[in-house]
Amino acid sequence: MPGPDKNRSVHGRGRSGRLRLLGSPPALLAMEAAVAFAAALVLPYLAHRFKLNPLDRIAQVSGLAAIQFRFALLGLLCIAAVLLAARFRHGRHFDLVTRFAAAAVVGLASGFVAAGAVVALLGTPWPMFGLNGDSGRIVEWAHAVANGQPSGSPVYPPGPLYTLGYYAEWFRGGNTAYAFKDLQILGAAAFGPLTYLAWRMLLSPVRALAFGVAPAFTLIDAYKPYSQTVLAVLIPTLVAMVVALRRSGNQRWPLLLAVGGGFGVLLGLMFLTYSGWFLWSAAGVLLAALLYFPWRTGRLKGLGHLAAALAGFLVVAGGYLHVMLVEGQNTKDTNFRFDNYTDPAYYLMWRTDMPGKNVGDWPPLGEYGGVGLFAVVTFVCLGLVLWLGFRRPLPVTIVAMFVSAWLMRMYIASHMYSTQTVQLYTRTNNQLLYCGMVVCALTVHLVTKRLAERHAAAPADTDPAALFGRVGRTGAVTGALVGLLLLLGTVSSSMADRYMPAQDGTYRVLPWVSHTVRKLDGSCPKFAPNHTCSAEGDQSWLSYIR
Template identity: 70%
Template structure:
């Protein structure tokens, strides 16, 4: 189900076939059956790399509640991350020099996949350090963690979900995982899935963007922006968001190209998109609400109205039909019972400027005085100004490209839905999770900022006569640049340390501390009495209770 963005943006089928012919002449893609195998190998490398750092962190000897130990733990993870990453960069340098760089594309493909896995593995390793000595998940049996543990316990025993509107996939996954590996103990199993879910974040996002971009571009322009949202507490919700964007973009691109595929391939792709979207919807449905209007507009814009209308309709019908078969029952539940579900919990962000979305402070914002922080330009900081400028530049350079237009539409859709719900807050006295649109707006904005560099490099490549499709692993930042392979090595080196810094920051936000931030979540985990009646190894003062430290209740704002 791989779709090349640049060839997909070309309206003429003949030009698309010509591009396919050029791609077919690339040595590393022949014979044709090797491409799926290489993609599978990429996936294997990414997921294997994601598990390395969490596995190594299990042997750390430190007290996770001691700040000095936490810093040492983060540095130990960073050291291993950097050493492994530098080996990958060195392998790319060696491949560039050996045999005329014949295997350079293959090596950089696997290096990009490995770095994506290592980066999310870093965050997962931080979660391992934060939960050393306790079998409980973050937050123990409190808050969302406690409800998920309780609900998954029910569905695992064949009972109906206590919350029919909550996405069923996480509950069933946790329930069955607990039966297989923890004798049905969903609480202890949730700790595993928090760590594994954070580790899988990078590989999943990387593979989703590989439907659209070459390896190094997928890493830089798709995976990197997603790390502003990586979450070790409930990893599945943010993972669905960062996967949904490239999947919907790829679907719109395929809709536009409906006439270039044979009927069998077209229907198979429609079924694939329907099944994938259905699975994502069952895992977390909120992002579909914020994105729906924008994707509908993009689909109408790129529907093949003049020619191949029948194929376009067939693709849409098969996609919708398979989606309904996978997630239709849950969708009906949301449309009926979900109408009576009201969110009346007003938190910190519900009392701040609704136009500010660049950082979500969570339900426990920590020490905050004035928020949003005053900016230099009309209250906005430089980061906001640069992002909005990049939105305009991306649309300017990519106005004919469905990838850019679809993401712009998703951004606008989330913005309108956010303001609609917020504008009715006073009247309805409900929140309806509108502040969660922060994440979609930020992610779409960051992607578009990154795509400015992508589009500029393609324009430069076209003018200098280099490869302009962005799909050749040997020319990923490249054709048209002096020493394009050197540009790829430089990008890998820079991305390695940028990922290392971002991942360390995101891991640090979950280091246990008794304070009004998300650090309270793992702190509570160390204060909950184990099932055998004993306290976790590092319980503060050796004291624990059945519910754990409840100081967090007074911290919710």
């Protein structure tokens, strides 16, 4: 009998090896990331081809509707792919397609907000706010650091400045102003995928989308997207680090040190990008670390994990940390804003330092002792999530960071009169709201897991199909994706509308100013009001600052 075909055998083993490699968790996660980032660029690209006047309100509404239509259509195609995967080959590829569909929905959602920024800035090369305010300072400082000079503020996070400076050198001929417009759009688009990937360290795809990304969309911002992105990514990263610390007592040393060092490097990069959230979160994370430190099973390994994380952090951000500890002591924020004159216990909405012309009573009067039902639900869920997940590091760490930010907020505000400084304490609004939304989502997460565990046939861990017990995997995933698609589409439209150009005393004035700044060639932007512009642009925004 003839012997085996050695060439075919070797070729078969090679093909099988490649398939196993593509099916490995790191490869699948990399493909998820690629799908999410690619999907985030689709809507901004399509919006770039719109033909409309962004200063006309009817055009703005039409632009938002056009983005919404494309978002819904592409999202429904993703859901259709999930349904087809459930029917063909006995659902063999259902989990894989679900994974990619969730990533695509995330990318499309943040791409929606980025597409709104594209529409708002059609016809002008300038970023939001032109060369005024924070935008102008960032553009100036980035140009300085790109040319080897110190920035105007040693305590300002260097990450955005160097990123903008080098991006401008590579793609915009050194023009940091025009480059900042690109990064505002790209930063908004990247918000969803980065947040999703951070929550994927803790949750399965659909649960990461529902219980992590959806709450984070209260933060998405196209003006300075990096600060809010750091918060959205930092919260799950710190939780994942606490989870890894809890498990470190049973880990092998090489893996333990690699994981700890990786967390340290990641935290260092975020610290270089925006450091404020670290201050608000520090006490809560310290408490969680003490609670879940492996005191009995491996104290030495726990210390090794923390030492590796600290070493990774210091290698990346040690220099900037030293600057913050030295120079930061002398940095005082004496700019009192609208929110500094309101009830410090109210955090559910932030009206910014340009609250608009018709604010009315603020905070709005709620139904329960002046407190709205949303706040009541949040605090009820905070109690429930501790009850249902008291031994789990995910809910406990989130609650600890909420309490930490709350205490820091009240501490700084209580000294506001004596020091006449505000130290950006109202920025804790964002962390409190985000953590509160996550707490509400985690309550649903824990309840559904408890229900699933009561059914012998239900998956035991974090399978997204366990959402509704025995109703069925296809129905559970499809229902979740449809609901989340509509929710994220509506939220993204609202957040995109927030920056449609207008002179109404709100942040809409930022892109309005961009259309009134004279271009570098001396001409006006295409849609400049009355075809007039100036070197600094419309300065009426100064009357809106309170």
